[in-house]
Amino acid sequence: MIVQKYAIPEDLFYDTHDFWIKVNGEEAVVGLTDYGQSNTGDILYLELSRGGEEFKQGDRFGSIESGKWVGNLTAPLSGVVLECNHEVASHPRKVNADAYGEGWLYRIKLSNPDELKSLMAAQEYGAWIAEQENSEEEIG
């Protein structure tokens, strides 16, 4: 589905830090959403955690820089990094160009699958984006 020009694939989960999560059994692939990459702007640097690193939901698990802004990548779920996308770390603009494809960030092994309940489905994430966009318009 498309909400306010942003693509939101329906088979993924989402969180309020603008991550998409594709669950496959006990594993998940995560990346930045179309809305997330658009808000961030041209991505210049990505610092990703290495394979084997453990983190809890909400932990910092990398950093991202665009237009002189350094932001944290916040883990959408607890788990262990099975693989980080080295290609995107070297060419971070791939996140801008193909957020749901070549721009994926991590493949992780979930350590607490119950946390999936805290994520949003596509419809809910679309409503959340619309709310964010409306509040921006009010600021003007």
Next chain:
Amino acid sequence: MGTNWRLLDTGSISAAHNMALDQVILNARSSNRVPNTVRFLQFSPHCVLVGYHQSVELEVEENYCREHGIEINRRITGGGNLYWDESQLGWEIYAPKNTPGIPRRLEDMYRLMCESVVAGLDRLGVKASFRPTNDIEVGGRKISGTGGTEMGDIFLYQGTLLTDFDVDTMLNALKLPIKKLEDKQVDSFKQRVICLKEVLGCLPPMKEIKAALAAGISEVLGITLEPGGLTEAEQTALERELIRFRSEDWIRGMRIIPQANDLRVAEYKTRGGLIRVSLRLDRNRQCIKSAFITGDFFAYPARSIMDLEAALKNSSCQPDDILKTVRQFFINHKVNIPGVEADDFCQALYLASGKAGDSSVDL
């Protein structure tokens, strides 16, 4: 926003102290132990700071810095290498990202933050303006560069203000796209920046400059600033963080992303004159880190070339992307250069980035 914010003036301190304080105040605000804060900062001794993701080795003339007592450190914020002499003034704003009136979209937020400093400069009689992505300029020349970071829901946005600036030391201390160029071109590079002293003809007392900036920030953000100091907890945390911010691990970076810094120059002859392009390229990440363009052509408006350099900064060095960036720039800025077309600049940029034959010079 209509609330009381803390105004901190931490005076002239070392690079490690200033960088550690950024982290300490961000932590303190993030855990709601201090109010929203505006900080003025100065450096003593002079120093070079690299951006969070940069490599000291690629950005700093380390031998020169060592010989001249210039400290080297790393910011927690993004952006490029900076030289801070003791006369410069830094400003910082700490607040929650969801503060009413502050845009969530980064580019809109940059504009608001920069406009608050522009309002302050106006009180000093300086007609400055915001230049996207995140600079403040006077007549096309940069007077303030800015950048930021975040922790949880709190952001830190910071900038420099060139008051009275030692350009020659900056040119020696930083790796810039002008090494080995002729004096005339170096002079042209110096024209890219301007300081308060040059704009006003004399330098107002620092107290007056800070008061004007504080008033501008208060006005644009709709806040009341109340002078305050660091809390005891912040002082304690500062002592702890200093150990980290003085360490080689921090300064050199534990996880620096593979990157490169190739300096390339090229010349391209057109009907309207010669275009000289000097680029700092990161081939690993296929981007132009910075560009410097001179030549014997006449550009209208005169500031077009400086604005084009700003547009090229951190852009992709792929030929298709260069073409898109330059053509779009010429359209948006209604650039007119007799005898020189947008595509001529593309050719010069292709040469410098090594995409069109082998006539560029690798320095």
